[in-house]
Amino acid sequence: MSDLSAPGFPEEEVRRRARAGAAAAFPPPGEYGRVLFGAEHGGARWPEGEHDPLDTLRITPPVLMPQRLARLIDLGREPDYRDVELTTTIGGFTSALPVYVSALGSTRAAGGDLGLALSRQAGALGIPMVIGENVVPVNGYGRQGEAVDRALLGRLRAYAEQLPDGRGGVAVQQSTEDADAEVWNLVYTDPAALPLLESGRLAFELKLGQGAKPGLGGMTVLDADAAARVGDRYGLDDVFGDGRVLRSSTPGTFTAEILRQQIRLMRNNFPRARVWVKLHPGRDVAEAARVAAEAGADAVTVDGAEGGTGWAPEAFPAQVGLPLAECLRRLAAAGPPPCLLVSGRMWEGGRAVKSLALGARAVGLGRAALLATAEDPQTGLIRFAECLALELRLLISALGKYAPAALDRDDVWAPYFPGIPAAG
Amino acid sequence: MTTDGPTASASASAPIPDPGRHLTAPTTRSALRIQHQLLFSAREFLRGNGFTELLPPIIGPVTDPGSRGSKQVDVDFYGHRYKLMTSAILYKQASLLAFDKIFCIAPNVRLEPLETAGTSRHLAEFHQLDVEMAGATRDDAVRLVEELVVHMVDSTVRELPKEFAELGRDVDAFTELLKGSFGRMRHAEAVAELQEIGHPQSPDAELDWDGEALLSARRDRPFFVTDYPKGSRGFYDREDPENPGLLRNFDLIAAEGYGELCSGSQRTNDYAEIVTRMRETGENPQKYRWYLDLVREGVPGSAGFGIGVERLTRYVAGLDAVWQASAFPKLAGVVSP
Numbered sequence: 001m002s003d004l005s006a007p008g009f010p011e012e013e014v015r016r017r018a019r020a021g022a023a024a025a026f027p028p029p030g031e032y033g034r035v036l037f038g039a040e041h042g043g044a045r046w047p048e049g050e051h052d053p054l055d056t057l058r059i060t061p062p063v064l065m066p067q068r069l070a071r072l073i074d075l076g077r078e079p080d081y082r083d084v085e086l087t088t089t090i091g092g093f094t095s096a097l098p099v100y101v102s103a104l105g106s107t108r109a110a111g112g113d114l115g116l117a118l119s120r121q122a123g124a125l126g127i128p129m130v131i132g133e134n135v136v137p138v139n140g141y142g143r144q145g146e147a148v149d150r151a152l153l154g155r156l157r158a159y160a161e162q163l164p165d166g167r168g169g170v171a172v173q174q175s176t177e178d179a180d181a182e183v184w185n186l187v188y189t190d191p192a193a194l195p196l197l198e199s200g201r202l203a204f205e206l207k208l209g210q211g212a213k214p215g216l217g218g219m220t221v222l223d224a225d226a227a228a229r230v231g232d233r234y235g236l237d238d239v240f241g242d243g244r245v246l247r248s249s250t251p252g253t254f255t256a257e258i259l260r261q262q263i264r265l266m267r268n269n270f271p272r273a274r275v276w277v278k279l280h281p282g283r284d285v286a287e288a289a290r291v292a293a294e295a296g297a298d299a300v301t302v303d304g305a306e307g308g309t310g311w312a313p314e315a316f317p318a319q320v321g322l323p324l325a326e327c328l329r330r331l332a333a334a335g336p337p338p339c340l341l342v343s344g345r346m347w348e349g350g351r352a353v354k355s356l357a358l359g360a361r362a363v364g365l366g367r368a369a370l371l372a373t374a375e376d377p378q379t380g381l382i383r384f385a386e387c388l389a390l391e392l393r394l395l396i397s398a399l400g401k402y403a404p405a406a407l408d409r410d411d412v413w414a415p416y417f418p419g420i421p422a423a424g
Numbered sequence: 425m426t427t428d429g430p431t432a433s434a435s436a437s438a439p440i441p442d443p444g445r446h447l448t449a450p451t452t453r454s455a456l457r458i459q460h461q462l463l464f465s466a467r468e469f470l471r472g473n474g475f476t477e478l479l480p481p482i483i484g485p486v487t488d489p490g491s492r493g494s495k496q497v498d499v500d501f502y503g504h505r506y507k508l509m510t511s512a513i514l515y516k517q518a519s520l521l522a523f524d525k526i527f528c529i530a531p532n533v534r535l536e537p538l539e540t541a542g543t544s545r546h547l548a549e550f551h552q553l554d555v556e557m558a559g560a561t562r563d564d565a566v567r568l569v570e571e572l573v574v575h576m577v578d579s580t581v582r583e584l585p586k587e588f589a590e591l592g593r594d595v596d597a598f599t600e601l602l603k604g605s606f607g608r609m610r611h612a613e614a615v616a617e618l619q620e621i622g623h624p625q626s627p628d629a630e631l632d633w634d635g636e637a638l639l640s641a642r643r644d645r646p647f648f649v650t651d652y653p654k655g656s657r658g659f660y661d662r663e664d665p666e667n668p669g670l671l672r673n674f675d676l677i678a679a680e681g682y683g684e685l686c687s688g689s690q691r692t693n694d695y696a697e698i699v700t701r702m703r704e705t706g707e708n709p710q711k712y713r714w715y716l717d718l719v720r721e722g723v724p725g726s727a728g729f730g731i732g733v734e735r736l737t738r739y740v741a742g743l744d745a746v747w748q749a750s751a752f753p754k755l756a757g758v759v760s761p
Contacts, residue, residue, distance in 0.1 A: 176708045185495040189537050191757060253703050261704035264655025268629040269493045296628070
């Protein structure tokens with residue numbers, strides 16, 4: 001190594017690429033399964049001086065509050081934050097909170113006991129849960145003696161066993177490779193899923209992309225043995241050069257017509273299941289959301305560029321995709337879908353309330369749900385949700401409102417956020 | 425056994441009797457004799473019209489994905505994942521490379537949603553009388569079904585009066601059918617009629633089972649529903665270039681509430697169109713490699729159909745439930761021999 005240096009230039013990153021080759025496009029593979037990736041708080045992943053626009057918004061309670069008067073008349077006493085009703089209809093399901101658990105797929109971090117513990121707690125909370133793609137082709141369904149803690153059926157059962165009557169629901173994703181395994185047909189015909197189906201608490205989510213790697217399919221890191229098992233179904237790439245390989249699923253090819261017809265086919269083939277559609281934060285997100293809603297999707301999910309993931313090339317969370325706030329602005333301008341769900345670095349009440357004020361029906365927890373479960377597999381997510389619910393009640397009542405649906409864009413303000421005028 | 429159609433069905437949701445009792449029941453014997461005659465006369469008619477009978481495969485690397493909500497059965501074929509056939513469609517198109525007009529009586533297995541165990545009209549294992557002809561249009565296929573069904577019913581009514589008497593099936597029910605002209609309506613007209621009588625039928629989907637039964641109960645002869653919308657059928661039904669979004673396909677629906685008997689269409693045989701349509705139906709083109717390679721090299725344009733053998737038997741014999749038209753019936757989720 002020479003003593004050449006380049007102050008002010010990303011010298012170390014260049015040297016890392018010179019040493020590691022293609023592997024340097026990714027985080028160190030040893031972090032796979034232990035680290036959750038995605039946009040970082042406020043700073044490093046945004047260009048100098050810029051911040052996540054959702055974080056820079058301020059929540060702006062008015063002084064004069066006619067909706068508080070309405071609640072006062074209704075209650076016959078002064079309302080307080082405990083009078084905020086958080087129960088929300090999410091994609092055809094009734095949820096205790098305007099919150100759902102985002103898709104956790106075949107990534108190792110969501111597998112095993114952690115995935116089961118998370119499913120149990122989400123069920124107990126009565127909030128919807130999305131089961132991510134590639135679980136069946138990689139870990140199996142669970143009826144043929146596969147390890148139940150990793151298989152799809154394990155998560156489905158863990159969730160359903162804890163679910164209170166009339167609350168929650170499960171949305172099952174299907175990727176291109178899942179389609180080969182007929183995941184939706186399998187769930188739709190499975191006796192174990194019948195109680196959810198009969199009570200209207202089963203949905204299928206068509207995934208077009210995700211926020212952390214827009215335009216790419218799901219990615220994981222596999223050791224040689226696991227790779228050999230799925231090599232006939234997935235793209236494998238020996239980028240790490242150490243025996244571990246990159247496994248990619250294809251993102252699928254979509255045009256407006258393909259999206260429209262796939263949704264219609266889902267409604268045709270699974271008339272008793274709800275249809276959810278998940279979009280990455282693409283520049284045409286409003287157009288895609290409109291097509292999905294018009295074709296009959298019960299919910300359209302937009303995962304902002306801040307979204308987390310088990311694995312992604314570093315260029316993507318740092319530089320690819322629209323920030324969630326910009327997605328919300330474009331969706332609002334075009335007329336948002338009737339049930340818009342959003343995710344992307346959600347973990348506390350403020351960011352959630354801002355998203356709801358900008359047109360979302362509910363927010364999805366990804367990394368936060370996994371971390372809270374990892375902190376305490378018995379009640380970590382439940383306590384986390386308790387705190388989030390309290391913050392939501394405090395913030396919504398401070399705005400003189402008593403239901404998430406009452407929030408609107410006047411409830412937030414930013415000096416430089418285009419399309420959102422200062423209130424009042 | 426009743427003669428007043430399937431709406432009075434009591435045995436439809438009753439458990440299937442054990443095989444000994446089922447096979448020795450006079451009803452079963454009469455139903456199977458009627459089925460035998462229907463197939464005999466179908467072969468007679470099709471051979472007389474220049475069709476060659478082929479024996480269809482039972483397993484293959486891929487099968488028809490176009491069945492509502494049902495799961496395919498995986499077979500471990502020397503370490504490769506194969507499927508039991510859900511229909512013979514892909515092989516029917518391929519077979520036209522050998523003969524211009526083919527037919528087969530093909531077994532199909534579809535793990536239908538559990539709710540179908542109570543519809544009186546779904547079996548997890550059933551047979552289709554499959555017909556395909558090169559160079560034909562949808563309307564050619566419709567005319568052929570019409571003539572074929574008239575021939576089958578006419579022959580059976582003439583040959584087996586005792587079986588109809590045994591079942592209490594009044595053959596006057598076929599007076600209109602035997603005149604030979606079935607009704608025709610477009611899918612959009614069927615939707616409008618159903619919505620008018622208060623049934624919430626989606627205009628973008630196949631007619632749901634209740635809707636089909638409602639239309640069927642309002643008619644005294646079988647009728648065709650044509651021009652189903654894209655998104656309700658498999659990738660192989662040809663889109664109508666003059667009416668984008670509509671398919672050149674059809675169902676034949678029985679009278680008296682017995683519902684669908686047959687599905688058919690003019691087929692897509694253009695490679696790029698098939699790949700695009702596969703994506704529109706959520707399919708991964710990669711798994712259809714043998715079929716797509718064949719299509720890329722060229723398969724003839726064609727039209728064809730599949731008649732549900734047990735469903736037609738049920739209608740002709742006037743049975744309460746379709747399982748009564750099978751010697752060894754399999755219902756969704758019910759363990760039986």
